[in-house]
Amino acid sequence: MSVVFRRSAMSAMVGLIGMAIGAAGSRAAPPSVYGFWLTDDADAIVEILPCSANNPCGRIVWMREQGPDIRDVKNPDAKLRSRPICGLDLLGGFQTNGSGWVNGWLYHPDEGKTYKEVSLTVRSAGTALTVSVGGGFFSSSETWKRVDAPSTRCGR
Template structure:
């Protein structure tokens, strides 16, 4: 990698807004749109393999019975983050497959790659790499 490309990658990682955009998850063909929500960021579900099959999927696995009729498409699944030292931390990620919300951290690797970590509690964490959708 050239020095110029390395400098651009480093500058992108130091920019809190590098996470803004559409991201492909590692599993189930998910596309999440991350946007600024005041001083934080939030992420909504744009599509997934399940939504491609059934665009009317509902949040049937939610632990709160009152929320089981809300549509998956457009649902906020990321929120509550604070930016510090090059990463977004202290937020949450909702997993529609088990209806649970986990503590989360988002670490930009470069302008096109994010590392997400969701934890029940540390050290019981799961990591994923998301790639930017152009």
Template structure:
């Protein structure tokens, strides 16, 4: 091996290391998450080949009661389904250090493109996008939230 070849080894390793890091999978988002308003728990996990999130528990009973239905759904056949157990986060696939999929808003009946990723403090950050605009929702893993709100069990 020549001196010239040896000089280029560190640069080659640096490029290889950068390429490997860029293709690393995002942090897992699977688990129980408390919504930003601390009124519900969303269970995130595998749904076939993608990740999805379902409303799994109310921490605060909504005005329509625990049997609240999906009345704003644009699909009339789905308006009678209960929100509890409904998947609001669907089709999420790894994309760099985040997950991309769609989020359904039962208050409006609309579905938006979405990204989610773990924030530096361990929160789950979910952004729903309408064109160039995005709204943010933060959640906490249930075990972190329990220390702040011991009256509710999320398991």
């Protein structure tokens, strides 16, 4: 084996080891929760964006049923029942746990209820969002689908 070949082989081996160590030490960032999400019943699109302290919050930006009569009529606060659902703040208060977002709240206008202990987990290479409420036996979840920004939005 020639000296040149051995040096080239050694250089290649050192380079491969360096790349392997670098790849093992770096993790890809998890897919972003920010963007537009179609709810599991396909009735609304929620835009999730960074709010206070860069924690996610979300609001309804598109609804299948549109019109001035779609109001927050089931809200327990009588003063809020006349507000439109389209454009409504729907979720917030989250903290990161490193792999997702936890300890948030979600307002469900169809029920007039605000749920606590809500978590958001992005899955399927960033194309699906699991929205979970509660934990343990009494938990429930929905899967929202990532979509492009709607061509028409609430109030536009």
